[in-house]
Amino acid sequence: MNSTSTWQRRSDAQKKRFAKYAVWNKGKQLSTKTRRKMSISAKTRKRTPCTEKTKKLLSASLKGRALSVEHKRKLRVATLANPNRKFSNTKIEQKIAAELENRGLVRNIDFFQNFGIADIKNVDFFLPQQSIVIECDGCYWHSCQLHYPNVRQEYRKLDNITAERLKRAGYSVYRFWEHEINQSANACVEKCYNEKKLLVISKEAG
Numbered sequence: 001m002n003s004t005s006t007w008q009r010r011s012d013a014q015k016k017r018f019a020k021y022a023v024w025n026k027g028k029q030l031s032t033k034t035r036r037k038m039s040i041s042a043k044t045r046k047r048t049p050c051t052e053k054t055k056k057l058l059s060a061s062l063k064g065r066a067l068s069v070e071h072k073r074k075l076r077v078a079t080l081a082n083p084n085r086k087f088s089n090t091k092i093e094q095k096i097a098a099e100l101e102n103r104g105l106v107r108n109i110d111f112f113q114n115f116g117i118a119d120i121k122n123v124d125f126f127l128p129q130q131s132i133v134i135e136c137d138g139c140y141w142h143s144c145q146l147h148y149p150n151v152r153q154e155y156r157k158l159d160n161i162t163a164e165r166l167k168r169a170g171y172s173v174y175r176f177w178e179h180e181i182n183q184s185a186n187a188c189v190e191k192c193y194n195e196k197k198l199l200v201i202s203k204e205a206g
């Protein structure tokens with residue numbers, strides 16, 4: 001990767017122009033009033049929006065850059081904290097939610113959907129009483145071995161790493177494939193139910 005970014009590289013014509021400007025402006029004393037005016041102007045100036053070409057150059061210059069672990073962590077925290085983040089509520093998620101509700105669990109008390117856990121991940125379902133995490137993995141997007149064994153393998157690896165992190169943090173992680181949920185959402189939820197004996201907080205409270 002180049003040490004200078006695309007937008008920092010100047011053409012020869014630009015260099016000439018800047019050199020002229022530098023000479024003309026050298027040693028010029030600006031009054032406090034002027035400096036304040038320049039400062040306000042710089043802060044409030046409307047920027048010309050990037051053209052498509054510039055956007056492409058910017059994106060190309062950022063591609064392939066290595067991010068530090070700390071940088072990645074910061075990005076993850078920022079994503080989870082973003083109030084404008086869009087959440088998907090897929091059909092398989094709706095099926096699991098319906099099954100949980102069938103068993104008397106109340107949304108936002110007994111179970112939470114699209115719940116951000118620490119700075120690890122936004123999980124599909126979180127059941128706080130038993131620290132259960134339920135993930136509904138789409139066959140295509142998460143590359144299921146049965147239907148899409150050779151696509152998006154990288155995604156699968158990331159899923160495994162995230163699940164490991166959640167387990168180490170003390171959560172019981174249940175992951176179900178789209179095809180499993182479509183076959184029987186009941187059987188999927190029953191699995192967590194039998195293993196962990198799901199507790200219903202709302203009923204205990206009421």
Ligand SMILES: [Zn+2]
Nearest residue numbers: 139144147179
């Ligand atoms: Zn599948």
